[in-house]
Amino acid sequence: xxxxxxxxxxxxxxxxxxxxxxxxxxxxxxxxxxxxxxxxxxxxxxxxxxxxxxxxxxxxxxxxxxxxxxxxxxxxxxxxxxxxxxxxxxxxxxxxxxxxxxxxxxxxxxxxxxxxxxxxxxxxxxxxxxxxxxxxxxxxxxxxxxxxxxxxxxxxxxxxxxxxxxxxxxxxxxxxxxxxxxxxxxxxxxxxxxxxxxxxxxxxxxxxxxxxxxxxxxxxxxxxxxxxxxxxxxxxxxxxxxxxxxxxxxxxxxxxxxxxxxxxxxxxxxxxxxxxxxxxxxxxxxxxxxxxxxxxxxxxxxxxxxxxxxxxxxxxxxxxxxxxxxxxxxxxxxxxxxxxxxxxxxxxxxxxxxxxxxxxxxxxxxxxxxxxxxxxxxxxxxxxxxxxxxxxxxxxxxxxxxxxxxxxxxxxxxxxxxxxxxxxxxxxxxxxxxxxxxxxxxxxxxxxxxxxxxxxxxxxxxxxxxxxxxxxxxxxxxxxxxxxxxxxxxxxxxxxxxxxxx
Amino acid sequence: xxxxxxxxxxxxxxxxxxxxxxxxxxxxxxxxxxxxxxxxxxxxxxxxxxxxxxxxxxxxxxxxxxxxxxxxxxxxxxxxxxxxxxxxxxxxxxxxxxxxxxxxxxxxxxxxxxxxxxxxxxxxxxxxxxxxxxxxxxxxxxxxxxxxxxxxxxxxxxxxxxxx
Amino acid sequence: xxxxxxxxxxxxxxxxxxxxxxxxxxxxxxxxxxxxxxxxxxxxxxxxxxxxxxxxxxxxxxxxxxxxxxxxxxxxxxxxxxxxxxxxxxxxxxxxxxxxxxxxxx
Numbered sequence: 001x002x003x004x005x006x007x008x009x010x011x012x013x014x015x016x017x018x019x020x021x022x023x024x025x026x027x028x029x030x031x032x033x034x035x036x037x038x039x040x041x042x043x044x045x046x047x048x049x050x051x052x053x054x055x056x057x058x059x060x061x062x063x064x065x066x067x068x069x070x071x072x073x074x075x076x077x078x079x080x081x082x083x084x085x086x087x088x089x090x091x092x093x094x095x096x097x098x099x100x101x102x103x104x105x106x107x108x109x110x111x112x113x114x115x116x117x118x119x120x121x122x123x124x125x126x127x128x129x130x131x132x133x134x135x136x137x138x139x140x141x142x143x144x145x146x147x148x149x150x151x152x153x154x155x156x157x158x159x160x161x162x163x164x165x166x167x168x169x170x171x172x173x174x175x176x177x178x179x180x181x182x183x184x185x186x187x188x189x190x191x192x193x194x195x196x197x198x199x200x201x202x203x204x205x206x207x208x209x210x211x212x213x214x215x216x217x218x219x220x221x222x223x224x225x226x227x228x229x230x231x232x233x234x235x236x237x238x239x240x241x242x243x244x245x246x247x248x249x250x251x252x253x254x255x256x257x258x259x260x261x262x263x264x265x266x267x268x269x270x271x272x273x274x275x276x277x278x279x280x281x282x283x284x285x286x287x288x289x290x291x292x293x294x295x296x297x298x299x300x301x302x303x304x305x306x307x308x309x310x311x312x313x314x315x316x317x318x319x320x321x322x323x324x325x326x327x328x329x330x331x332x333x334x335x336x337x338x339x340x341x342x343x344x345x346x347x348x349x350x351x352x353x354x355x356x357x358x359x360x361x362x363x364x365x366x367x368x369x370x371x372x373x374x375x376x377x378x379x380x381x382x383x384x385x386x387x388x389x390x391x392x393x394x395x396x397x398x399x400x401x402x403x404x405x406x407x408x409x410x411x412x413x414x415x416x417x418x419x420x421x422x423x424x425x426x427x428x429x430x431x432x433x434x435x436x437x438x439x440x441x442x443x444x445x446x447x448x449x450x451x452x453x454x455x456x457x458x459x460x461x462x463x464x465x466x467x468x469x470x471x472x473x474x475x476x477x478x479x480x481x482x483x484x485x486x487x488x489x490x491x492x493x494x495x496x497x498x499x500x501x502x
Numbered sequence: 503x504x505x506x507x508x509x510x511x512x513x514x515x516x517x518x519x520x521x522x523x524x525x526x527x528x529x530x531x532x533x534x535x536x537x538x539x540x541x542x543x544x545x546x547x548x549x550x551x552x553x554x555x556x557x558x559x560x561x562x563x564x565x566x567x568x569x570x571x572x573x574x575x576x577x578x579x580x581x582x583x584x585x586x587x588x589x590x591x592x593x594x595x596x597x598x599x600x601x602x603x604x605x606x607x608x609x610x611x612x613x614x615x616x617x618x619x620x621x622x623x624x625x626x627x628x629x630x631x632x633x634x635x636x637x638x639x640x641x642x643x644x645x646x647x648x649x650x651x652x653x654x655x656x657x658x659x660x661x662x663x664x665x666x
Numbered sequence: 667x668x669x670x671x672x673x674x675x676x677x678x679x680x681x682x683x684x685x686x687x688x689x690x691x692x693x694x695x696x697x698x699x700x701x702x703x704x705x706x707x708x709x710x711x712x713x714x715x716x717x718x719x720x721x722x723x724x725x726x727x728x729x730x731x732x733x734x735x736x737x738x739x740x741x742x743x744x745x746x747x748x749x750x751x752x753x754x755x756x757x758x759x760x761x762x763x764x765x766x767x768x769x770x771x772x
Binding site: 504505508512515516519520522523528531532535538539542545546548549550551553554557558561562565566569570573574576577589590593594596597600601604605608609611625629630633634637638641645648649651652655656659660 | 668670671672673674675676678679680681682683684685686687689690691693695696698699700702703706709710713714716717727728729731732734735736738739740741742743744745746747749750751752753754756757
Binding site for chain 2: 140
């Protein structure tokens with residue numbers, strides 16, 4: 001008994017590291033008292049490093065911990081993205097303004113709490129654990145979005161996120177209860193059996209249960225990944241939240257949402273979508289949603305003037321690109337079964353490229369806000385010349401986001417397009433290509449503001465409001481180097497991704 | 503025996519939910535909401551979920567209603583801001599469609615169940631607790647962290663800052 | 667004879683009412699109450715399903731009930747955080763109407 005307990009706990013090492021980090025940070029905050037922010041932050045980074053280390057040492061042999069959490073290459077992949085993103089966000093939260101000094105020490109535990117929820121969310125295949133993980137992630141995100149309570153925008157963002165998030169989780173919970181009624185189980189593979197049975201043997205009423213339950217569950221997931229039509233919270237929340245929180249929401253939260261969405265689709269619906277032509281239309285629904293999501297995000301982004309808001313719409317657009325991969329998975333048929341794996345691989349690869357470039361882009365936005373108080377496109381004019389390193393990094397991240405060589409984003413887009421064409425969704429690929437052209441336009445607007453506009457007189461007139469700390473420079477430059485490096489040698493990532501899909 | 507109680511509690515649940523949604527005064531809404539939850543607790547007892555019935559009453563009546571009332575008092579609503587439900591025909595239509603679809607699903611799900619099964623399940627607290635603390639121990643721990651995060655969040659957000 | 671479907675109709679009806687409340691009330695506190703009612707309706711469905719579940723090897727595990735336990739805990743935490751953000755915001759604004767908060771419209 002104790003031996004099995006030990007092995008179960010060993011499987012959960014990264015989560016235990018994160019839990020320990022939360023508790024240590026809380027206690028330290030009380031012990032150190034004034035000026036505790038730095039100490040607490042350093043310990044937080046050490047804890048996140050420990051979790052990363054424990055994660056990387058996990059064997060790729062699948063283990064089930066406590067019958068609830070499956071530790072496999074898939075969950076290791078997603079948790080690696082989430083935990084490392086948390087580390088970078090934590091670093092940025094420490095070095096940049098945005099989080100007030102007096103609450104900076106409490107910010108760390110919330111951030112790590114969100115990461116812990118996200119880790120549990122992507123590794124579980126049990127609905128109870130899924131709900132608890134998702135709520136842990138959401139609750140910490142709500143609090144963090146409203147963190148700057150002195151600023152009305154931030155408090156509004158927190159409230160808006162919470163009200164709509166609670167509504168989405170209410171709908172999702174009702175969907176779960178219907179799935180439970182159908183299958184008598186909270187375990188995804190058993191639910192998959194019951195759903196398949198209800199679909200193939202049942203009458204119209206049984207079909208209706210499956211459709212309603214699935215729709216409600218997808219509302220919950222769609223909210224997390226900000227897919228159309230559940231995207232409406234994203235721009236305001238991304239704009240109003242402190243920027244480190246925005247980058248956490250755009251990267252870790254969205255990654256976790258896709259992690260659980262893909263696992264759910266893969267476990268519950270794939271047998272059905274592959275075997276039956278009828279439910280194959282489910283894939284077309286997702287394809288249409290993907291097309292609308294990316295078009296909406298890109299077209300609206302063109303009109304934006306505030307950089308954070310622009311990046312928020314671009315993040316909606318990227319959710320659309322990622323949904324293309326889900327559409328590929330669900331439109332694959334018997335004679336094209338390999339497309340499932342290809343679709344999944346392309347999503348995972350795109351997530352990696354999105355992760356690096358988005359963390360970097362928000363980091364650059366933080367740096368400019370910190371140094372010059374720049375928030376809008378006009379504020380950005382000529383800034384590239386006054387902080388050339390950050391400006392150059394920003395250009396590299398934007399190159400990756402739009403999918404131009406030599407950045408990793410190009411490879412991600414290429415894989416997605418290839419996957420989309422392989423299942424015959426040519427129209428979706430065309431729409432995505434048109435979208436990339438639109439995206440090029442507004443990303444170029446940022447680049448133009450940075451380097452092509454503004455004269456030297458104007459720059460000298462800029463009131464410098466602070467410095468960009470060395471650590472921030474370092475982290476952004478490292479991310480930019482990764483963007484280019486992996487854009488040229490993507491084999492390592494490709495290998496990692498295909499291992500995760502197995 | 504179940505029948506009159508089902509209609510009593512079920513009717514009360516629907517009635518109080520309607521009142522919660524339609525009355526103007528938020529204080530009244532909060533009280534009606536609790537009555538609706540109390541009726542739900544009665545239904546839980548009918549369904550042999552004794553522990554959940556107790557928790558429902560304790561958490562909702564003991565904690566959540568107090569919280570709601572406290573906040574309503576704290577915000578100190580002016581009376582001219584009180585407004586009832588604005589009935590939007592489009593939303594009513596949407597809700598009606600949703601319920602109609604749900605009806606189609608439920609009638610099938612309900613009919614598929616053999617009424618004899620009703621007596622095989624005993625929802626005693628002992629059984630629930632055993633399941634909770636063996637199979638579901640990880641979510642239980644995660645919920646404890648979630649509550650910790652909620653405490654920390656409320657403390658940070660509610661604390662008056664020095665310059666405010 | 668009361669059967670599963672009666673409970674499900676009740677749950678569905680209350681869920682729909684809660685959803686209407688969320689959509690149509692403009693007061694944040696009332697919107698939150700609507701969300702609570704939706705969660706509560708889902709809880710009722712879970713417990714009813716649990717009661718009428720087909721036994722496997724002669725036993726029915728109380729999965730639905732345990733799920734409800736977690737839902738209640740989560741809902742309580744969510745309400746606490748929601749109300750504290752509302753208080754922090756509306757101490758400043760003197761209103762709780764969703765419409766008065768510029769960023770909070772549908």
